Amino acid sequence: MGNCLYRYSIGNRRRRSIVDFKRVSIIFLITFFVLNIFLGTTYLQGQRSQKLSDLGDLAQIEERLAEENIKYDGSFSTKSLEAYYLSGVxxxxxxxxxxxxxxxxxxxxxxxxxxxxxxxxxxxxxxxxxxxxxxxxxxxxxxxxxxxxxxxxxxxxxxxxxxxxxxxxxxxxxxxxxxxxxxxxxxxxxxxxxxxxxxxxxxxxxxxxEELREKQNVISEQEAIATLYVNSKLPERSKIQDRILAYTHIFSVDEKNIYLPVWFIWVKTSDDKVQIEKVNAFSNTIITTNVSDVTTN
Incomplete structure (x- = not known):
């Protein structure tokens, strides 16, 4: 009787281990499936948005901003960093x-x-x-x-x-x-x-x-600013305030959150409203929402 119970216990643990392994494998596959859909959607959005080639020489961005009386402090970094797609709970x-x-x-x-x-x-x-x-x-x-x-x-x-x-x-x-x-x-x-x-x-x-993919290059701060400019996200007589590269949550799969590097750029308009613009740091495309993130000063 004791041997039977022991064999039953071992078999039960093995079945649970197999079930747990299958569940982890399914979550893993779903995560990468959803991530690939997101990447495809991002690519299509990028195809529809205006490109930096519309600007001509990237170095001209500061001249263009000056022509439209768009102010900013300091200079825009041309350094390209590296980042990952990440997951976390x-x-x-x-x-x-x-x-x-x-x-x-x-x-x-x-x-x-x-x-x-x-x-x-x-x-x-x-x-x-x-x-x-x-x-x-x-x-x-x-x-x-x-x-x-x-x-x-x-x-x-x-x-x-x-x-x-x-x-x-x-x-x-x-x-x-x-x-x-x-x-x-x-x-x-x-x-x-x-x-x-x-x-x-x-x-x-x-x-x-956890890292979901190998490290990749991200666009520079200057490229993010240029992308906003050619897509008419920087109004005349506005001021570009803080700019920072940060990971942000893009979607979740079975309690796992997926994070993407994004350039966050605060823009103060001529009527003293501050809008937060976001640029995908991998694809160099604007992340849009139904309603812009706007705060009053």
Whole structure:
């Protein structure tokens, strides 16, 4: 009887292993099938959009911008970096913060986004000059957040005037979307000398980051600007503000998120609206949505 149960247990484990292997294989195939569809769609969009050849010499882009009174700070980098198609999964942060759940609020059913009340914690009041450094130290400390050492401050991506924005990165290129970030809110508590208190934070995290294809070259910042120009995405008398290359989520397959390198470019129009333009850094095509991402100043 004991031998029968043992053989049954071994057989059952083998069947589960086979089922798990088949499931992983199916997910793998679906991921690459969907990715190839995306690549094909991107190619067709690129065929329909205007090309840099319409501009002529790429070096003329700065002259063209000046002619239309489009301003910008500094110069546009011509350096081409390398990046990947990546996959990752959203961490269940709620299960990792049980010890301090009195301070946490779960923002979604799966616990993939959590908010923490910091106003009740001591020693989180910092001078203005030390605010970023001390906040970074706090996040990476034992009393900070899970995976705190994986997040870096992103000045260019910081939105609100009363928050600090941190993200994960992969080989030096940050993530910029709803995942892989910590937003820390603060308030002024003293005028002279100016001091701020951290009040709350919201965190998401990307785990199990994997490369789906070999490393590829991406377009330069200058090429991204030129693509926006020839496709009429830079209005006359506008100002090109921050520009950054970042990974962003494009689609999901069975809880695996797929990420693509994208140039994010902030453009302030003559009526003080800021629009965020996005250029696929692999195909050099504009990523469009039904409604442009626009914020008022």
């Amino acid at each position: 959203s961490s269940d942060l709620a299960s990792l913060t049980l010890d301090g759940m009195a301070l946490y609020t779960q923002n979604d059913l799966n616990g993939k986004s959590v908010t923490r009340d910091l106003s009740v914690l001591p020693d989180l009041i910092f001078n203005e000059a030390d605010l970023v450094k001390q906040t970074s130290n706090f996040l990476a400390s034992d009393n900070g957040v899970a995976f705190g050492e994986e997040y870096d401050y992103r000045k260019k991506l910081n939105g609100s005037n009363l928050s600090l924005y941190y993200t994960q990165d992969y080989q030096g290129i940050p993530f910029y979307d709803e995942g892989g970030s910590v937003t820390v809110n603060y308030q002024k508590v003293q005028e002279i000398p100016r001091k701020y208190q951290l009040t709350s934070l919201t965190q998401t995290h990307i785990a199990n980051i």
